[in-house]
Amino acid sequence: MIAPESVPRVLRNASGRPLTLSQHEECFGPLPPGAPSLDVLEASGLTGRGGAAFPTAKKARLIREQRGHGKFVVVNAMEGEPAAHKDRTLISANPHLVLDGAQYLAGIVGARHVAVCVSRDDPIMVNHLQRAVHERDRHGARGVSFELHTPPWRYVAGEESALVHWLDDNESLPQYRPRRPHILRIGHAPVLVDNAETCAHVGLIARYGGDWFRRLGTPTSPGSALVSVSGAVARPTVLEIPLGVPVRSILERAGADPDPQAVLMGGYGGAWLDARHLDVPYANDALAPLGSSVGAGVIIVLPRSGCGIAETQRIARWMANESARQCGPCAFGLPAIAEDLARLALDSRGARAAYERLVDRCGAIEGRGACRHPDGVVRLVRSALAVFAEHVEDHVQGVACPASRSTRHYSAVPSLEREEELIWE
Ligand SMILES: Cc1cc2nc3c(=O)[nH]c(=O)nc-3n(C[C@H](O)[C@H](O)[C@H](O)COP(=O)(O)O)c2cc1C
Ligand code: SF4
Structure with a gap:
């Protein structure tokens, strides 16, 4: 059998049906x-x-x-x-x-x-x-x-x-x-x-x-990988890409908004990446200095019209609901984080206190669960506070943010607020 020299590798099969x-x-x-x-x-x-x-x-x-x-x-x-x-x-x-x-x-x-x-x-x-x-x-x-x-x-x-x-x-x-x-x-x-x-x-x-x-990928991140791209894209899609290609090229192949505000890398327990860094290679050692990683192979695209704080709040609320409620920092800490994010996004008077509490809570929760679920939320929230720092400042100053009240959501949070079923290509 001839070994495939490029992608698709694990997705090789154009029949549209599982191979017998x-x-x-x-x-x-x-x-x-x-x-x-x-x-x-x-x-x-x-x-x-x-x-x-x-x-x-x-x-x-x-x-x-x-x-x-x-x-x-x-x-x-x-x-x-x-x-x-x-x-x-x-x-x-x-x-x-x-x-x-x-x-x-x-x-x-x-x-x-x-x-x-x-x-x-x-x-x-x-x-x-x-x-x-x-x-x-x-x-x-x-x-x-x-x-x-x-x-x-x-x-x-x-x-x-x-x-x-x-x-x-x-x-x-x-x-x-x-x-x-x-x-x-x-x-x-x-x-x-x-x-x-x-x-x-x-x-x-x-x-x-x-x-x-190793013929695909980089010396430290060899091979190909599957990526699920959703958010501000023409249609949510799964691609097989060689590791190490620029993040921007993945977005282009997925038909994403060409001028996004940021992308969420790795999934709900991942981290936001500022759009200024979209030429970074899609590989962990290149993403790590930016606080990001490949994670579970997920990229969610946030357009300029979206509110990163509001999106983060939706995800954090969903993640809080998914806690197994065995460990105190996770059972009580995650709902509190989600609540503070909601205040930061929507409550102009309480935003400053909410921001200060968020910073403290992230420090108090990190590393304290039986599993990495709460650490994932802490990583997500910290990255949001850093990547959307200017918006955070606006929220803290009480500047109106129409995007945070928009009903158009990009993080595809299921069941709680999902507008429509995602249809994957
Ligand atoms: C909260 C949480 C949920 C996870 N869910 C999955 C999952 O649905 N599928 C999966 O393969 N790994 C999941 N993982 C990672 C697994 O614990 C484990 O690391 C992985 O299956 C190991 O396989 P790998 O070495 O091939 O990546 C999850 C980890 C955490 C902390
Ligand atoms: S840290 Fe993990 S084990 Fe503990 S309550 Fe949260 S989800 Fe459950």
Whole structure:
């Protein structure tokens, strides 16, 4: 099979339907015979596409070194981030590529079981994955058994410790992990959790090798990645791009507003990026000095007519509702942050006090939850106060801001205030 030299890689499939196993093998070739190799994975430099960009080979090595029978690989296809649609797009095209990667990872870490997790509230994805898993079972998967699991949807259900806790017959709640790295377990069995897109890249690395993977991207952020672009765009869309291309070029391909005010990078727990920096490469080491990151592969475009404070307030309120309410700083702190943002956006008399409280609350909440959910909100709010500093000053001075009262929203906050269903391309 010929290795693709440019994008699309993991999205290769123009049929508009998920490939069956035989179509998949025709398109990509079968997984190569022979033992899966951690060295090949290491050489690729692949980092996780679920949000934290942790080196995939390093995680696999850690689980491989654990003793214990019945290890698991968990495919995280929960895609809880509301502005993300990349894993759904991927699974709608190449579900078997995701399963190939999971099978390869299982071979590396010595796991016999692959648990594929997708939200039960997404029946189309459940259907695609169910069919793919059945096909694997029928046609054999080299000593690895696949099982589909369908936790109920909530934002924090996709957090890896919540997912593993749920698979271990408990509630889907994030678990407190005092030391990192922390080995997650189902019963006594060590578990490797990888995002669905990460697995799909592994499926290609297994076939074409680490050097091939590095032909796209940058030395520190190799390969391609999926990006969900929404907000002020002609139509929300998912693109596969080589890492390291300018952010502006991604916006152009997505048909975004050519002169935006800012973009939200990484998702609801991400950070705002000022439009002056749109020529920055889309890669973590280039984005980090600007306080931003690739995160869960989400870009939301804010036009000049929008209010960044009001958008941030909507997201923060939604995130506060999604807290698992196990930890005080998260359960009480996030609603308080959302309330202060609302005052800053809309209450000219209370804006200054709200701004001062916001700065204090961010400091008090940071690093204090069992999971990174509250830290994501703190990052988002701090970036908003910095990127929209001039608007914040106007709000504090009581200058009227018509955009903050506009009913046109760009952050696509679901259920609470959503105007219309997003239709993804
Ligand atoms: C609140 C929260 C929600 C998360 N939701 C998801 C999710 O829906 N899907 C996902 O793949 N990772 C999610 N993650 C990241 C996972 O915890 C984990 O890092 C990831 O699945 C690891 O895979 P990777 O190394 O392939 O990125 C979430 C993290 C947090 C803190
Ligand atoms: S930090 Fe928040 S979301 Fe995370 S476990 Fe605690 S209460 Fe739940």
